[in-house]
Amino acid sequence: SKSCATPKIPQMQNILESFKDRLLKIYHSSQFIYLVAVKAARKAFELGSTWRTMDASERGRLLNKLADLVERDRLILATMETIDGGKLFSTAYLMDLGACIKTLRYCAGWADKIQGRTVPMDGNFFTFTRHEPIGVCGQIIPWNFPLVMFIWKIAPALCCGNTVVVKPAEQTPLSALYMGSLIKEAGFPPGVVNIVPGFGPTAGAAISHHMDIDKIAFTGSTEVGKLIKEAAGKTNLKRVTLELGGKSPNIIFADADLDAAVEFAHIGLFYHQGQCCIAGSRIFVEEPIYDEFVRRSIERAKKNTLGDPLKPGVQQGPQIDKEQYNKILDLIESGKKEGAKLECGGGPWGDKGYFIQPTVFSNVTDDMRIAKEEIFGPVQQIMKFKTVDEVIKRANNTTYGLAAAVFTKDIDKALTFAAALQAGTVWVNCYSALSAQCPFGGFKMSGNGREMGEYGLHEYTEVKTVTIKIPQKNS
């Protein structure tokens, strides 16, 4: 059952308790509810349906209208994200909601710009391609950015004309369910978006095995990503896109702007309590500046105030649930045992909820668990390196490949790393810079496919070639 940081507001607590009970009933029967949801989505996708015959520009207009409504209810949604997900309120309001609105508007703009081609093939034929929607898309959303991840999934799917069945994370269903009401208010036809909360192993499996779902998109752990892809292969070969874990390297050269590098490295790891797939969780620092970098990083980590994420003046909230909390503490212990130097933090904080002290390890070596496994918590690893070739090898020595960064003023170094790093996003002199226009996704086991940008549309489009015989072709 859902468990997270206890909200301090008593009335909210009661509401949530009764809501949790109702949710649990849904969770336990979700795999059956999915049968109904997929049927609704399939019907909404039939040839001749309102959704299929709608002007593409009108799909865009609906997405823009949805963005207007999110803007209108920004405060409600940000509060939900905070209470349900333990997110800092100011971050939820400014960053998460800001990203949601911009992403909806970005995808709205694409709706009537998804263009096929006419193709000069050999022979007396007129050939063209249609870029059709794939069909019914199952979408499984994680708990770390509930609303942003919800929008990242539905916006491109809808702008390309698909219908969706969405499973929000069982830890954080509230904002997705509220979006259901806005989707209806915006005027999307019934059946186009269906939202069914449920548990991963049951509901997630129901979706990935469903014979009438044409495509599945999943964001979550690499472990579950593998199960999803396997299920798709075993059943109807549904198209699969995955956004999975990471152990992203952040490489700091001696010629970097040290203040900026320390700050970006800090935020790059500690943002949202370390619960980001892109967390810069292996910081490689060039030998000459290593000691100074560690010193400044410790100082920076100690500045953070922990507490109720609804309150202003708090920079770090709780971890999402007990399971995560225990996993992180276990990895911290392994760090201590395997010989990393604990510079600050290293254990729980407070007597209630799932708070963990901001933790910094130095003298980390590549074979330690904390250097190899995704921690997903406020635990920063700092390692030392000497040469460019060495750090490229070490940075790439992982089955992950989601993101990476390099801090240097040197043009040759910057461009060398842009090419050499095996990661879906490489940042130069910054970290976590994301925007709706940019494709995002993983190399290797950090995922399959890309989300956002024009590239993200490819995953929600099925290309049909139409070839018509004509009496005589002329160029």
Add this chain to the structure above:
Amino acid sequence: MLRAVVRGSRLCPALLRAPFSAAAASPIPAPNPRPDIAYNKIFINNEWHDAVSKKTFPTINPSTGEVICQVAEGDKADVDKAVKAAKAAFQLGSPWRRMDASHRGKLLNRLADLIERDRAYLAALETLDNGKPYAISYLVDLDMVVKCLRYFAGWSDKFHGKTIPMDGDFFCYTRHEPVGVCGQIIPWNFPLLMQAWKLGPALATGNVVVMKVAEQTPLSALYVASLIKEAGFPPGVVNIIPGYGPTAGAAISSHMDIDKVAFTGSTEVGHLIQKAAAESNLKRVTLELGGKSPNIIMSDADMDWAVDQAHFALFFNQGQCCCAGSRTYVQEDIYNEFVERSVEKAKARVVGNPFDFKTEQGPQVDEDQFKKILGYISTGQREGAKLLCGGSAAADRGYFIQPTVFGDVQDNMTIAREEIFGPVMQILKFKTIEEVIERANDSKYGLAAAVFTKDLDKANFVSQSLRTGTVWINCYNVFGAQAPFGGYKASGKGRELGEYGLEAYMEVKNVTIKIPQKNS
């Protein structure tokens, strides 16, 4: 009443059906035929200016021939001021240059919102100044304006450059930069829509604009200028000058500090613009000029629909469309019946006060056009075409002309070769498909064309063979912000609308960086 009229396809079937079904729940608001004129000066740096010369000119109501009001008359000195403001707004580091591309899109969407808010007022102003029926201004022109702006708003952060795998140890990429200061000269036949067609792509791609609006119809565009300011565009990004072609227009096309000129108007003036651009600073040029578009009706066409569409193709907007289907080629088997039905339809067309919802055809835009069209009509008669209906003025006040149909028109007649730009339909006979393709292509123009047939092979063959920028099959005058529009030959160069419409407003910069070692 209007609903019945529209459903009976007597107005503008294709264009009206789609927006009307959306508007079916809310009827068109009654117009105010005497709207207040709030803006009649020159718009520079988000401020209103008199002409440097202090001169003004009158804008006329074509329904009555009376002056609506005086408007500031921009000339070279005002163009110079506007260009200065535009250049300043385009400086490296300016708010406009530094703005997120997505925010440019947001501003365009906001402008669309404001136009939607003031839709009824703008439609009334458009009808007052141009003479087109108010129902059409409201349902068609304003609908397309909003859609065009929203379409280009969506492109603002999506016209990507490329990274390129060139030979050697280099990292190579392109930037799609704005061209710079764009002079835009717009016509009087669709004042608001032509303004949107020009502003949409230019602003989405980050350019700055100096726009000259037509002297016949300046008012609606000037009102939009106030909305541009309200929407939050930085000062100097859009500057609008009412004035005449030979003065303000010429100043734009020969200006040494304007990087690109876009002109919609007559082919005759198009030549002058291109010459001036070449003789001054080689500014980039795009032109949307005249047409004499062939509308080919095969004998297997759906007769009712073809007659209906051919009528609409010619008579829409008082015949004042660059793409008017002004050579209707009818296959000989169905010629007589087609002519008879077309004449019947033309006779039934309601000419009158454009503010009246019953009216389908308003006045021509001004006295010059009025005289010119009547001149073509008498030339048509003189050269032996058969006048089947209409042929004269329709009222003794204003510039109304009767819907006119000529039959038995031959290709070499003046009315078959020259653009009339009025409610005068030419019907010609043909035998075979190869013959009609040759005759259709035998024109210096190449803007649009259409073919009506049920046969798949004929449709594909004809559409492939016609040398025109648009070919409509079993329809006419179908436009969408998503679809490129423009001319072959003397009908123009370049395309507007669609993704293609962005190209003319971008300058491609190649950046090539030496790197230690290239890896794929």
